Amino acid sequence: MPVLHPEFWRLLSPEWVLVCFGTLFLLLSALPATRGAKRAIGVMALFGFAVVLVLCAQTLAALSPGMHVAALTGLDGQIGLTVDGFSQVFKFIFVLGALLTVLMSFKYLDVEKAWTGEYFTFLTFAVFGMMVMASGVDLLTLWVGLETMALSVYVLAAYMRRQEPSVEGATKYFLLGAFSSGLYLYGTSLIYGATGTVQLGAIRLALMDRLAHGGPAAVGFPLAAGLVILSVSLLFKAALVPFHWWTPDAYEGAATPITAFMSVAPKAAAFAMLLRIFVVGFLPLAPMWTGLLSLVAVLTMAWGNIAAMLQNNVKRMLAYSSIAHAGYALVGLVAAGRSQSNQGIAAVAFYLLVYAFMNLGAFGLVLYLQREGSAGDQMDDFDGLIQRSPLMAVLMIFFLLSLGGIPPMAGFLGKLMIFYSALDARLYLLVVVLAVTSVISLYYYFRVVYHMFLKEGAPNLPAPSAGRPLGWSLALCGVAVLAIGLYGQPFLHWASQAVLLGR
Amino acid sequence: MTIGWILLSLMIALCALGVVLARSPISSAISLLIGFVGVAILYLALKAEFVAAVQILVYAGGILVLYLFGIMLTDNEALRLTRQTHLQAWPVFVLILVLFLAVGHKLYHSDYTPQQPDSLLMVTDQSQVQALQDRLAQEAAAARHATNPQRVARVLYGDYLYPFEAASVLLLVAVLGAVFLAKKEV
Structure with a gap:
């Protein structure tokens, strides 16, 4: 039994430690307690995610140069999951996103007086689901992870259940999400019917066998249709055009720290799953799915950026901008399918890391402007911020420049890596669209800058307060965005460890 | 039949x-x-x-x-x-049908060039493939003698033990979420 192997427990330590913490928060939140005690759960969540972050880094460092450990390969379907460089790099990104989210939640929960232990429980279990999504090597294990994450995030999106927008956005998200989960299973059943297996490695062998013996015609309609249906459900989870309609409403309605979380971690998890399924399981069919995904990438980059220009609500604007950023990352995925090198996957991992810092930072500024009775998410809330709190205005400029992909910020380096990987794979059309839409995106990012610098704020408005945890998280994001941009080498090296087992 | x-x-x-x-x-x-x-x-x-x-x-x-x-x-x-009749339902249905046919057409007529197998093979060692096939055959032989619940159990608690355990977290989250959203006080 591989399960009883001590190596198993060591390699899966991020998962089981996280589940232990989640259960602990659950039990604690059942105790009748004051707000101070609920806050203590938040502090514990901070500690828990920090521990798991260290464990993720440790397990990544412990991997052999082959990037996986035999006891856990799961390639022949031993237990349906694997621990490879890829999974550990992505787990690190998820936990990092959750850690920053917890830091940012303190002010929001204080102002809204909405402290509960469940908030952190769901956050913890959502991250557990993401970890399964990054590690799973068969379609069913991946589905269990996907659902665990999705259910937790539905609840978190509806967390402010007295506020109508929150409930409305969460309901849309839930209905469409449930439908897309059904689609995933339908696609899986078609693939199972065609190949007789749900394990990605075996699917790949079956595909290669068919292509070698019968040529393209032997792939068959059920298998191809299954792949398309499967990808639709994953594109929905990653909020890519044309499956993005739930995003603006869900993002605008949800509590701001949850919006920040949703735009970073579940998106990264969906990309981990997309990469694993397409680049390991369906690589022999790459000519087919790279075509489809290229189309989606073009639509996503174009529509995400154009729609973002029209928004007056900063949360909604950032929602559309997050759609556009998913489009950039998708270019890396297409590149990974087209070329033999690992560059595309590393570029996606690096981009998602950078994106986590800069996007969480931008949402952090919205949280900074939040005060009693106002979410701080209107463009006008940013008016004259440079006079009220110059430091925060400068930080916001860092994040916006980075999101827009302007050098010396980290976002520039991230886009550059995607750019290189796409050039390497000769995806010239995607490269052009990426460049043009990046320029378009500057328009709406600079609108915020315009509001901060050139507009007069309302008189007598007090300077907003950050509170210490939010201040730390903003400082951390700002330093990271600048540091990765100025000295990216170690981070690029780190991302290049994201090697998919079996690729 | x-x-x-x-x-x-x-x-x-x-x-x-x-x-x-x-x-x-x-x-x-x-x-x-x-x-x-x-x-x-x-x-x-x-x-x-x-x-x-x-x-x-x-x-x-x-x-x-x-x-x-x-x-x-x-x-x-x-x-x-609240039963709704949408006027836009039919055009959307036609659009979906057209898209479906277009994708289907593309699937049948795309140009697949199988890449070199050994550069793709996850198990570069041919003996590993053999071992896998042997194991599968062995399991199939064993399965023929087992009863139906035994076979289900073997799959559920063997091959799928990890997703099975993860599913317990999934169900916990589902129950918790339902309770949390239905609760009166935050």
Whole structure:
């Protein structure tokens, strides 16, 4: 039994430690307690995610140069999951996103007086689901992870259940999400019917066998249709055009720290799953799915950026901008399918890391402007911020420049890596669209800058307060965005460890 | 036998349509029940007796009863009134059909050039493939002698042990989420 192997427990330590913490928060939140005690759960969540972050880094460092450990390969379907460089790099990104989210939640929960232990429980279990999504090597294990994450995030999106927008956005998200989960299973059943297996490695062998013996015609309609249906459900989870309609409403309605979380971690998890399924399981069919995904990438980059220009609500604007950023990352995925090198996957991992810092930072500024009775998410809330709190205005400029992909910020380096990987794979059309839409995106990012610098704020408005945890998280994001941009080498090296087992 | 398959599949598909299209929620629930039984027969025909029994017990016996309770406790008239007829439904349906055909066409006529197998093979060692095939054959042989529940157990607690354990977290989250959202006080 591989399960009883001590190596198993060591390699899966991020998962089981996280589940232990989640259960602990659950039990604690059942105790009748004051707000101070609920806050203590938040502090514990901070500690828990920090521990798991260290464990993720440790397990990544412990991997052999082959990037996986035999006891856990799961390639022949031993237990349906694997621990490879890829999974550990992505787990690190998820936990990092959750850690920053917890830091940012303190002010929001204080102002809204909405402290509960469940908030952190769901956050913890959502991250557990993401970890399964990054590690799973068969379609069913991946589905269990996907659902665990999705259910937790539905609840978190509806967390402010007295506020109508929150409930409305969460309901849309839930209905469409449930439908897309059904689609995933339908696609899986078609693939199972065609190949007789749900394990990605075996699917790949079956595909290669068919292509070698019968040529393209032997792939068959059920298998191809299954792949398309499967990808639709994953594109929905990653909020890519044309499956993005739930995003603006869900993002605008949800509590701001949850919006920040949703735009970073579940998106990264969906990309981990997309990469694993397409680049390991369906690589022999790459000519087919790279075509489809290229189309989606073009639509996503174009529509995400154009729609973002029209928004007056900063949360909604950032929602559309997050759609556009998913489009950039998708270019890396297409590149990974087209070329033999690992560059595309590393570029996606690096981009998602950078994106986590800069996007969480931008949402952090919205949280900074939040005060009693106002979410701080209107463009006008940013008016004259440079006079009220110059430091925060400068930080916001860092994040916006980075999101827009302007050098010396980290976002520039991230886009550059995607750019290189796409050039390497000769995806010239995607490269052009990426460049043009990046320029378009500057328009709406600079609108915020315009509001901060050139507009007069309302008189007598007090300077907003950050509170210490939010201040730390903003400082951390700002330093990271600048540091990765100025000295990216170690981070690029780190991302290049994201090697998919079996690729 | 083939006729039987087709009839059964048609029956299940019709019941599924009935669930969506029926005007009264009770008729929906009854169609669902017949659909569940149809699926159970399908499992029986596939010699998965255990799964068929579970299907009847859990879905037809448990979940459907819960649905009926739910329908009893909600306002039927309100449900009937909210029935919507969308004018845009037909154009959208046509659009979807066109897209589906376009994608299907593309799938049949794309140019697959199989890449070099050994650069792609995840198990570069041919002996590993052999070992995998041997193991699978061995398991198949063992499975022929096992009873139906034993085979299910072997898959569930062997190959799928990890997702099985992860599913317990999934169910915990589902229960918690339902309770949390239905609670009065935050």
